[in-house]
Amino acid sequence: MTSYAIETHGLARAFGSTRAVDGVDLQVPVGGVYGVLGPNGAGKTTTIRMLATLLKPTGGTAVVLGHDVVAEAATVRAKVAMTGQFASLDEDLTGTENLVMLGRLYGFSWAQARERSAELLEAFDLTEAAGRQVKKYSGGMRRRIDIAGSIVVRPELMFLDEPTTGLDPRSRNQVWDIVRALVSAGTTVLLTTQYLDEADQLADRIAVIDRGKVIAEGTSGELKASVGSGALHVRVADPALRDEAIRLLESALSGEADRGSDPASITMRVADPAGVPAALARLRDHGIATTEFSLGQPSLDEVFLALTGEHVHDDQEVPA
Amino acid sequence: MTIDTNGGMDTKVAAALGSGPRPQPASAVSSSLTFGWRALLKIKHVPEQLFDVTMFPIMFTLMFTFIFGGAIAGSPKEYLPYLAPGILVQTVVMITMYTAMTINNDIEKGVFDRIRSLPVWRPSLLVGSLLGDTLRYTMASSIIIVVTLLLGYRPAGGVSGVVAAIALLLVFCFSVSWIWTLLGFKLRTPNAVMGVSMMVLFPLTFLSNVFVAPSTMPDVLESVVKVNPVTVLVDAARSLMDGTPDGGAIVTVLIMSGVLVAVFGPLTMRVFANKT
Incomplete structure (x- = not known):
């Protein structure tokens, strides 16, 4: 029995000549996010779809909960659940109908499936929307019903593909709470995200991937240390003084500044x-007024800049 | 934060996670029936999809009976015994393409992936949607029969002849559906499905004996029409509804259906299993 929930070696997937996933090695421990x-x-997404047995790898191996995703796909499917942009409920059906259908497919009787559906809708604050078609749900409700559909039977491992992309802050917090509840109930969660903040809030360990390869892996603290612990943003009142301000900041903080x-x-x-604070005081002493300054976490763009020397490139999502 | 944004959702979710029995996975029959139920629900929630099944048959029957009836058979009423079986076949064969549309939509919307990630007998999705399609074919057939009866059609084959013709038609359409499931998997968008199926279905149903006897056509066309499977099917349906069953045509239709399933069934299953 392996001690990892997921273990991949050189996992790869090509679509024609495009190498969407190009040799990914992951070791995901059991428990946590x-x-x-x-x-x-x-x-x-391509990586997640391979791990959830929806897509066959064109190279490498992946073992999920001790079972090979290709040779023992059916065993893997019985233990995992997937929610995301590419694994969705039937929009034409109501919330209740979707959950009852999933309950039936998991092997519940009609009565049990109805009971389980009501229980989940209640837990996810969707009782009022139970009889409405899923296509009429708001973004946050939609994400909640998607997740509810994945826990009709509690999975050992749950894949969440960008669960908060496009959600407002309140809905995002709800999804985060749900993820924490999943973890406390003993489910391992693999979550993809574009937001460093989200990975930081939820994940115990993070793999940063770019162009189909893992370019960094570690706890969020380790990743941040490799990037610098924060990013200072300053706006000067007079743009003509920006170069002087940069010179002062660079000498005070021994770093290199970026011109926005x-x-x-x-x-x-x-x-x-x-x-x-001392560096900002020097700006003031030299008569450079600032309209705005903030010290924040490095953004995803800054993490990428630090790890790859490039800004986030905005390629098209590879169709899967 | 002091504002309660979630009403204790995390504790409720945690409670919901812990409870509940862990059932045995659904059997193949039970999952197929569940998908059949889903097809029925979709008809209930999206009644527009029945538009083609209800309005087109009525429109076509009325149009052809009254526009061509006089010219072809002397009067609309005399044309009906020829037209009714033909238009029945044409309508139902035309709507078989919705099988492809349904599957393609499921793939595009991600429903297909969700279902594939479940521990169920995978082909049950196809079987279930074919059950729903069969219901659609039956509805369309009933409408045509009712409309033609109202127009004065009195089939010589009686109730049993009409029922037998519809049954044969359902067998054929069920078999043709396997071609559409394959196309549904292979084509990228529902629009492409629509385009391709129209290109196939229009020649297939019009270059046949649905509206006029092939003997009135130019020789080249007549030979094309005679080998069209739809022509054979219409011959068989006509013979049954006229009360003079044409054994040869009926057996040919059954053989064609068998061949279609034998070829496209396994092909579809292979594409289905290896889908991406």
């Missing part, structure tokens, strides 16, 4: 946030 972070087109496309803005990765 594992985040897969990357921009559109990085290969996140906005002629007044400066972005800088900071290894030691403690030096920031």
